[in-house]
Amino acid sequence: MQSITSARRSALAALAAFAMLAAPGLVRAQLRLDITQGVRDAVPIAVVPFGGQGEDARTDVAAVVAGDLRMSGRFAPLERRDLVARPSAGPEIRFEDWRLLNADFIVVGRVEPDGAALTVTVELFNVRTGAALLGERLPSTQRDLRATAHRIADLVFERLTGLRGAFATRIAYVAVDGRPPAQRYRLIVADADGYDPRTILESSMPVMSPAWSPDGQNLAYVSFEGGASAVYVQRLSSGERTRVSARSGINGAPAWSPDGRRLALTLSRDENLDIYILDLGTQTLTRVTTDSSIDTEPEWAPDGRSLYFTSDRAGSAQVYQVGLDGDRQVRRVTFTGGYNARPRLSPDGKSLAMVTLDRGAYRIGVLDLVSRSLWVITDSRQDESPSFAPNGALIIYATRERGRGALAIASSDGSFRQRLSSDQGDVRDPAWSPFPPGG
Amino acid sequence: MTKRMQLIAIVLAALGLAACQKPAQTKPDETVAPPAESAGEASTSGIGTEGAAPAGTPLTPQQQALEALKQTSVIYFEYDSSEIRDQFLPVVAAHASYLVKYPSARVRLEGHTDERGSREYNIGLGERRAQAVRRALLAQGVAEAQVTTVSYGEERPAVEGSDETAYAQNRRVELVHAP
Numbered sequence: 001m002q003s004i005t006s007a008r009r010s011a012l013a014a015l016a017a018f019a020m021l022a023a024p025g026l027v028r029a030q031l032r033l034d035i036t037q038g039v040r041d042a043v044p045i046a047v048v049p050f051g052g053q054g055e056d057a058r059t060d061v062a063a064v065v066a067g068d069l070r071m072s073g074r075f076a077p078l079e080r081r082d083l084v085a086r087p088s089a090g091p092e093i094r095f096e097d098w099r100l101l102n103a104d105f106i107v108v109g110r111v112e113p114d115g116a117a118l119t120v121t122v123e124l125f126n127v128r129t130g131a132a133l134l135g136e137r138l139p140s141t142q143r144d145l146r147a148t149a150h151r152i153a154d155l156v157f158e159r160l161t162g163l164r165g166a167f168a169t170r171i172a173y174v175a176v177d178g179r180p181p182a183q184r185y186r187l188i189v190a191d192a193d194g195y196d197p198r199t200i201l202e203s204s205m206p207v208m209s210p211a212w213s214p215d216g217q218n219l220a221y222v223s224f225e226g227g228a229s230a231v232y233v234q235r236l237s238s239g240e241r242t243r244v245s246a247r248s249g250i251n252g253a254p255a256w257s258p259d260g261r262r263l264a265l266t267l268s269r270d271e272n273l274d275i276y277i278l279d280l281g282t283q284t285l286t287r288v289t290t291d292s293s294i295d296t297e298p299e300w301a302p303d304g305r306s307l308y309f310t311s312d313r314a315g316s317a318q319v320y321q322v323g324l325d326g327d328r329q330v331r332r333v334t335f336t337g338g339y340n341a342r343p344r345l346s347p348d349g350k351s352l353a354m355v356t357l358d359r360g361a362y363r364i365g366v367l368d369l370v371s372r373s374l375w376v377i378t379d380s381r382q383d384e385s386p387s388f389a390p391n392g393a394l395i396i397y398a399t400r401e402r403g404r405g406a407l408a409i410a411s412s413d414g415s416f417r418q419r420l421s422s423d424q425g426d427v428r429d430p431a432w433s434p435f436p437p438g439g
Numbered sequence: 440m441t442k443r444m445q446l447i448a449i450v451l452a453a454l455g456l457a458a459c460q461k462p463a464q465t466k467p468d469e470t471v472a473p474p475a476e477s478a479g480e481a482s483t484s485g486i487g488t489e490g491a492a493p494a495g496t497p498l499t500p501q502q503q504a505l506e507a508l509k510q511t512s513v514i515y516f517e518y519d520s521s522e523i524r525d526q527f528l529p530v531v532a533a534h535a536s537y538l539v540k541y542p543s544a545r546v547r548l549e550g551h552t553d554e555r556g557s558r559e560y561n562i563g564l565g566e567r568r569a570q571a572v573r574r575a576l577l578a579q580g581v582a583e584a585q586v587t588t589v590s591y592g593e594e595r596p597a598v599e600g601s602d603e604t605a606y607a608q609n610r611r612v613e614l615v616h617a618p
Contacts, residue, residue, distance in 0.1 A: 180596045206594035208558055228589050229562070250566055250590060253559040266559065271570050273563045294563030310560050317560055342557035355557045362555055382601070384557050400554075403601055429558065 042076035042416075043160070045069060046103040046127075049080070050120070051088025051110030059145040061111060061120065061152065067193055068153035068167040071409065072393065073416030075160075078103055090123050090132060098127045105133070107156055117141050122152045124159060134159045146195065166391040167192060170433040172210040172219055173398075173407060177425035186424075187221060189236060192389070192432070194420055200234060210431045211254050219431075220244070220254035220263060231265055233280070245278060255298045255307075264288070264298035264307055275309055275322075288322055289330070297342045302349045308333065310341040317341045319354055319367075334367065336374045342385065346392045346412065353386035353395050353412070364397050366412055377414030387432045388412070396420075396430045501541050505616055508537055513597075514572060516610040518553070521567040523575055531572065534614050535579035542582060545617040548572050550590040551597070553606035558592055565590030572612045 047066040066077035078101060087093045088110040098106050109122035118141055124134035134155060140148040147168060154165025169192045178184050185207040190197035201207055205224040212219060213233075220233045229251045234241035245251040249268035256263060263278045275288040275298045289295040293313040300307055306323045313320075319334040319341070334340035339357035346353070349369075356365030356374065361381040367374045378397065385398040392412060399408045401419065405426035410417045420427075498506070512534070514527040523531060538544050550565030569588035576586055596609045 180599060183595070206591060208594060224589075224591065224594070249588070250562060252562050266562075268566055271566075273566065294560060294567065296563050297557065297559045310557065312560075312563075317556070339556065341560045382555060400601060403599070 042074060043105065044076050044078060044101075044103050045156075046078045046083060046098055046101065046106040048083055048086055048088070048106065048108045050108075051086075052113075053111050057111075058142070059149060061109065061145065061149040062107070064146060064149035064193075065107060065153045065156065068150060068165075069157065071167075071193060071418065072157060072165075073411045073418070074157075074393075089121075090125065090135075093125060095125070095127055095130050103127050105156075105160065107152075109152070111140075111145070114139070118145065120145070120148050120152070122155065124156055146191075150191070150193075163393060164391045164435070166389040166393070166432075166435065168436055169390060170216075171396060171407075171430055172212065172221075172433070173427055173430040174207055174210070175422070175424040175427045176405070187219070188424070189219070194422075197424070200236065200239065208429055209253055210429060211256055212431055212433045213256050214258060214260040214434055216434045216436060220256065222252050222254065231263070233263075244280065253297050255300055257300050258302055258304045264300065266296040266298070275307065277324075288324070288328065291330075299343050299345055301345065302347075308343040308345065308352060310343065319343045319352065333369075334374070337365075340365070340367075344386050344388060346388050347390055348392055351412070353388060355384045355386070364395065364410065366395075366414070375414060377410050377412070378408070378417065383408075385429050385431075387430055389432050390435045394432075396432050398428045398430060501544070504537050504540070505544075508534060508614075508616065512614045512616075514612045514614070515607060516568055516612070518606070518610065519564070521564070521571040523571055530614075531575045532579065535576050535581050538576065538581040538585050539579070542585070545585055545587070546576070547615045547617065548586065548588045549595075549613040549615060550588065550592075551595060551609055551611050551613070552593050553609045554593045554596065554601065555606070556593075558594070561592035562590050562594075563592075565592045568610075568612050572614070 047062045050061045053061060069075035070077050082101060084097045084101065085094065087108050089108060093106060093108060104127055106125050106127050107122065109120060112119050117139060120138045120140050122134065122136055123132065125132055136155060138148050138151060150168040153167040157163065157165035170189055171192055172187065172189050175186045175188055176183050185203050185205065186199045187201040187207050187210060188197045188199055201223065203223060203225045208222045210219050210221045217237065218233050218235055220231060222229050223232055230246035231244050231251045231254045232241050233244050244263065245265060247267055250273060251265065251267060253266040254263050261280055263280060265276055265278060266273050267276050272292055273294045273296045274290060275295050277286045277288055288307065291311065291313045293311055295309055295311045297310040298307045299309065305325055306321050308319055308321050310317050311320050316338050317340065318332060320330050321333050322328055322330045337357050341355045344353045351369055352367045354365055354367065355362055356376060358376045362383060363376050363380065364378040364383045364386045365374045365376050380399045382400045383397050386395050388395055394409050395412050396407060396409050399406050405428040406422060407420040407427050407430050408417060409420065511530045514523060514530055534546065538546060548569040550569030552561040552564045566588065569590055573586050573588055577583060597611065598605050598608045
């Protein structure tokens with residue numbers, strides 16, 4: 001019986017794989033997560049396949065939840081083949097079975113039709129004590145089931161860590177294919193787990209530096225499609241966009257103010273790069289830095305009253321902070337190492353992720369703004385473009401792997417790392433979205 | 440050619456064509472046409488029209504001078520440097536004398552870096568290299584209006600690769616003349 005079921009399962013999987021191969025127009029290339037450095041104390045958790053879902057379910061809720069929890073680095077979901085039973089509600093759980101498997105927690109649930117829609121029920125238990133930790137019913141539809149699964153992962157994560165989950169978020173990144181000099185550049189938006197990548201811009205000229213508006217509705221980015229750089233703001237729902245800066249010279253490094261009404265950006269009006277603020281409503285441009293060096297890569301402080309940025313005014317690239325009230329005083333922020341660039345602030349405003357030169361290699365460093373200590377959290381030779389998840393727990397960044405650009409995710413303390421494998425050519429320049437509104 | 444060989448040839452040609460066809464791509468919300476000044480990515484090839492070669496037009500002296508310049512139109516830089524090395528001074532001088540001689544001629548200086556370091560900062564380094572070449576041209580009498588700059592940073596490498604050989608070929612300023 002067991003073997004028949006599993007044979008049927010693999011036949012279905014093969015069929016599904018064939019269907020995907022046979023319809024290249026429908027299938028979009030995807031990113032896939034591979035854990036490269038795990039945490040020893042990841043919490044073992046059983047996520048049981050949800051009741052009401054056959055093996056052929058289009059969205060396997062339990063698989064999505066387990067994938068999210070694994071991606072957080074804090075949980076080690078049991079392998080599905082090790083799951084000894086398939087309870088779909090609290091009373092069906094025999095906790096002693098799960099204790100033998102050394103699972104600390106168990107997630108069960110079911111998907112039930114509710115008219116044309118669906119209702120998803122989820123329960124979370126402590127395996128040692130049998131205590132119920134979570135019980136929730138979520139309305140959904142076949143189309144939204146994956147989003148509901150991410151929401152369930154958020155609930156479980158929040159209940160067990162006290163941190164808000166960021167699984168129902170998205171990432172933007174740039175994919176490049178073709179060989180130099182004839183390359184194609186695509187700006188892509190995908191779910192945070194790499195699922196459902198959608199190309200929102202395609203060009204034969206470089207596209208770079210995507211930046212999410214605070215409400216997650218718009219992306220600002222740099223495109224060279226006219227031969228020179230320009231900054232665009234594109235509405236994700238409609239694809240409609242506005243060219244907000246195409247001044248002579250460089251237009252780069254857009255960064256949204258916390259209120260979403262202004263963009264800090266880099267312009268080269270005096271033959272060198274300086275930071276300006278563009279008011280998107282009034283189109284007023286205000287100059288922020290005036291140094292004759294390269295000043296670029298602005299990042300807003302959460303209170304909107306200062307900017308962090310990269311400058312080589314003292315010789316090498318370092319991170320500085322400039323006040324926006326009154327006298328525009330500039331203060332140097334980094335002193336460790338010969339190269340610190342592209343600062344990105346953690347959501348709590350307490351630390352700064354950046355590219356740092358570490359023993360001859362470009363890696364991601366996290367500077368604690370209180371203790372002033374800098375931790376290097378990656379170990380490759382060319383890591384860049386760090387971007388915090390909106391809950392601050394993870395950092396997505398670009399790295400190189402076998403000569404190609406790849407994306408990777410690290411926990412912000414560096415204890416956990418994973419790679420987002422891609423079949424989309426060279427991928428780079430990732431930016432993690434804010435929390436979805438109302439979530 | 441026998442019938443059989445013809446058939447094989449047809450089948451092979453058909454296979455070759457099929458292999459060249461790419462699967463239909465998902466169209467983005469917004470598709471951007473390549474800018475006119477960049478090399479277009481679509482290329483077509485004809486089969487030629489025998490015996491109908493058009494009569495040649497002799498190159499003007501300016502076109503001839505431009506053809507000669509195209510042989511040396513890239514200046515390479517050291518790591519993290521925008522200093523024009525001695526070996527490239529003749530390149531700058533040749534382009535400068537052409538631009539001085541033909542005041543209506545225009546040149547675009549495209550600055551590039553290798554792939555190391557952060558992307559937007561590299562846009563700054565590429566710009567600094569382009570500006571260094573611009574200043575050198577102006578110093579030799581070229582008019583400001585003749586020169587524009589653009590920096591692509593590490594976004595448009597000349598060659599692939601993550602070793603010093605590739606880096607050295609990618610740290611460059613390309614002098615692109617408008618017709």
